[in-house]
Amino acid sequence: MSDSAARGETEPPSNAEATALARAALREVGRVIVGQDHMVERTLVALVAKGHCLLEGVPGVAKTLAVSTLATVTGGTFNRIQFTPDLVPSDIVGTRIFHPSSERFDTELGPVFANFVLADEINRAPAKVQSSLLEVMAEKQVSLGGHTHALPEPFIVIATQNPIESEGVYPLPEAQRDRFLMKVTVPHPRGHEEMEILRRMSTDPPRAERVLDPVTLSELQAHAEQVQLHQLVADYIVRLVMATREPEAYGLGDLRRVIEIGASPRATLGLAASARALAVIRGRDYVLPDDIRYLARDVMAHRLVLTFDALADGFTTGHVIDRVLGAVAPPHVIWEDPPAGDSDTLVPQR
Template sequence: MDSEQLQKEITALSNWIPAVKEEMGKVLVGQAQLVDRLIIGLLCKHHILLEGVPGLAKTLTINALAGCLHVDFSRIQFTPDLLPSDLIGTMIYNPQEGNFSSKLGPVFSNIILADEINRAPAKVQSALLEAMQERQVTLGEKTYKLPDPFLVLATQNPIDQEGTYQLPEAQLDRFLFKVTLDYPTAEQELVILDRMATSAPVYKTKQVADPKSVIRSIELVNQIYIDPAVRKYIVDIVQATRQPETIDPALANLVRAGASPRATINMALAARARAFTLGRAYVTPQDIKDLAPDILRHRILPSYEAEAEDITTDAIVEKILSGVVVP
């Protein structure tokens, strides 16, 4: 497909994105970045880790998205006593017939909210992340494919809260984004008060997008053009996370481990998806700069020296982005 034909297809197919944003705006106040990241994650067929204190509309957001797409939605509350079988399902013995049958778990939905994933032990987290990576679950001798589209939004409390298990770095690396949520502004909170301070049911979003259009959009995302100079820009950024002192001598000894090659792959894929949401058939350096903090935030390990000086990974990423030459 040539670039002109691709642009026409993108223009024709991407009209469900503003419709979804508008419909979700009837429920949500603010959270525009979260909605953008959810749509990009959907187009990339990748999953998102969300960090924030309770009460910031995480459940409402994912429920609203499921309503807009008219797909199955499951909310799974992670607790210290949760078992992998509670998530993916189990085999049940039928004494009358003398055999086992499969009982599928709540992970078999299009959109999953893994609420407070860092409150469950590592075995349960691994069971979910294996399903996310392989997009299938094996029960007994039979393998079951997960539905398409399939998106997991895993939320976690800030690490300093009690009763939480920190996710291992190898598991964190499998999330496309780590999005941090902050409190709404005073103006936004007034709108929230007017809209939500009622015992009446909250507005339910209506279907405004066809899952078939979403799947076709995912296929088009893979064809979006990335110029060689932009590809090199992506690699330069990821390389700089491993040797930050080459960008800024002040960053020396502040990074214990940089981003993996998975960050390079995800940055290119997410940039393509962002270009699609904006109706473009090509990626720009600005796409990379806008997405890099959410892609790198959970992939850079600050050193003990950085932690002692209270230097965050966001600050390190910001300095790297300002130091790498933009094409």
């Protein structure tokens, strides 16, 4: 028995074990959620990458069910906050209450103190309520009455919003959107998926079982941070982000009238973190350029601000990201085993 085992310590999971855990979580969520593979995978990627996720879709496409199911599968505490116009920040983060009997203030912590926080219909609350999540999402803490209260680990905010509502909603400002690692568009299910929804959910719907726990999930997150990101792939990430700020330098001069503000440095960090998490799910301990291209829309599009003329002409941030991906060439990476006796790290070559 090893010393760590004798002390009751657990060894970090190997790459194969981490992949098996992540895929088991996806399969268990898939027992409840029909289709929506893109949304489910992206939400798990955000979780493993220690990021937050914004889900946008019309009512009834299983956004809330997917989040609650993922919380059940991963074993963390879960709180759902229904955002409404009459909410105040203290309804979310907590407040200090004076008790006359003891003649002192006590701190009452809000519902954000959970591993999974679902901000349902986040754009139905005014800006002062939305901004109460800024410190929560960036620093993972809450400041009340001169004291700082750390949020539980792991911690993720998953917000939903309805894109077809135009009355009684408050669009998220750029600073709030930038806090989300990814924004995922959730479509209607296809015909055969609709039939499976009817068959599976109309009577005695299935319930997910827990396959992870917060400690194992934290180990999975730590493992993802060790996934190799070669300099060529890192350079590709930077070039994609810079192309949204300096489009002329990448042969995209016509985008200058389209893009008002390019992607922030959080897009660079987010692409790296989410690609590492995706590599774990796909059974690799290194990131490929295809991982970056696969995630670029979800990580970068919501961080762009388009000009008024571009919006009037029907341009979308997704169109811009597609143009950038087409103009910025990825590195050609060949992963080879090193010669015997050298490091066992795979060596990418141009």
